[in-house]
Amino acid sequence: MKPFIYITRKLPQDAVEPLKQEYQVEMWEREDVPVPRDILLQKSQKASALLTMLSDKVNEELLEHADALRVVANLAVGYDNVDLEAAKQKGVVICNTPDVLTDTTADLTFALLMTAARRIVEADRYIKEGQWKSWSPLLLAGADVHHKTIGIVGMGNIGEAVARRAKGFDMEVLYHNRSRKPHAEEVLGAEYASLDELLGKSDFVVVLAPLTPETHGLFQKEQFQAMKKSAFFINAARGPIVDEEALTEALKTGEIAGAGLDVFVTEPIDPDHPLLSLDNVVTLPHIASSSTETRHAMMNLCVENIQAVLKGDKPKTRVE
Numbered sequence: 001m002k003p004f005i006y007i008t009r010k011l012p013q014d015a016v017e018p019l020k021q022e023y024q025v026e027m028w029e030r031e032d033v034p035v036p037r038d039i040l041l042q043k044s045q046k047a048s049a050l051l052t053m054l055s056d057k058v059n060e061e062l063l064e065h066a067d068a069l070r071v072v073a074n075l076a077v078g079y080d081n082v083d084l085e086a087a088k089q090k091g092v093v094i095c096n097t098p099d100v101l102t103d104t105t106a107d108l109t110f111a112l113l114m115t116a117a118r119r120i121v122e123a124d125r126y127i128k129e130g131q132w133k134s135w136s137p138l139l140l141a142g143a144d145v146h147h148k149t150i151g152i153v154g155m156g157n158i159g160e161a162v163a164r165r166a167k168g169f170d171m172e173v174l175y176h177n178r179s180r181k182p183h184a185e186e187v188l189g190a191e192y193a194s195l196d197e198l199l200g201k202s203d204f205v206v207v208l209a210p211l212t213p214e215t216h217g218l219f220q221k222e223q224f225q226a227m228k229k230s231a232f233f234i235n236a237a238r239g240p241i242v243d244e245e246a247l248t249e250a251l252k253t254g255e256i257a258g259a260g261l262d263v264f265v266t267e268p269i270d271p272d273h274p275l276l277s278l279d280n281v282v283t284l285p286h287i288a289s290s291s292t293e294t295r296h297a298m299m300n301l302c303v304e305n306i307q308a309v310l311k312g313d314k315p316k317t318r319v320e
């Protein structure tokens with residue numbers, strides 16, 4: 001019997017074709033909803049490999065009865081949805097999709113920053129709603145980006161790619177990270193700062209850190225108070241790094257000027273969430289790596305990682 005591979009979301013046929021030649025492949029076929037938990041658990045019990053989304057919890061409950069499972073290829077660079085310790089106990093290899101999405105994610109992060117600063121969404125709505133009656137001197141005046149200070153919290157590959165873009169806009173680059181990044185300092189001229197110092201000095205605070213016990217709830221009332229009143233908060237990492245109630249309050253009271261958010265504590269976010277009623281918030285449905293090219297590259301990398309592990313080879317991008 002061919003090993004069974006379960007893919008938790010509908011992917012294009014050409015992406016999964018290489019797996020079909022050697023394995024029995026099944027995919028959750030509905031496009032409108034993700035795979036229900038009970039079906040995922042049931043499929044996991046006989047799967048040798050899973051190709052998962054960041055919205056699938058790969059935890060003890062799933063791993064417990066997944067006795068044939070050898071590899072989980074997660075279609076994301078982040079893997080906070082995976083219990084690494086439980087996977088290790090079970091001898092399951094976990095793979096993610098770093099590198100292939102770095103520039104695409106940095107592009108969108110910078111776009112979100114520009115969009116928040118220059119009020120692009122508001123301006124688009126202004127025209128389409130028929131409000132544009134005349135040119136006026138301070139019509140939809142936003143904040144400058146060039147020559148300002150950006151503070152990057154989480155200086156991994158994506159953080160560095162955002163820093164490179166910031167340099168192109170003649171920005172000062174500060175960063176905060178668990179460890180110092182000599183490459184970013186020497187090549188990009190980024191300056192290490194404590195979180196407090198970064199918050200106090202930055203015009204744009206950009207979060208690109210992974211979600212870990214250390215970063216969970218890192219941004220509270222106090223952190224927003226430490227920011228400039230003219231500053232923008234950009235999150236392209238994970239929602240739970242931020243206390244959304246504190247962020248909403250900071251935006252409402254003018255503690256900070258605006259926010260650009262690609263991620264939320266609960267995804268999809270409830271359309272009635274108070275954050276969404278604020279004009280100084282720009283939101284995106286977790287699409288930072290979503291260019292057609294990059295999403296295909298991520299799928300291909302997942303497929304290669306699965307093939308490698310099932311053949312007994314070293315996968316390209318294993319989470320250690």
Ligand code: GLV
Binds near residue numbers: 054075076077237
């Ligand atoms: C997206 O959020 C990812 O982790 O790739």
Ligand code: GLV
């Ligand atoms: C703007 O379009 C200007 O001409 O100043």
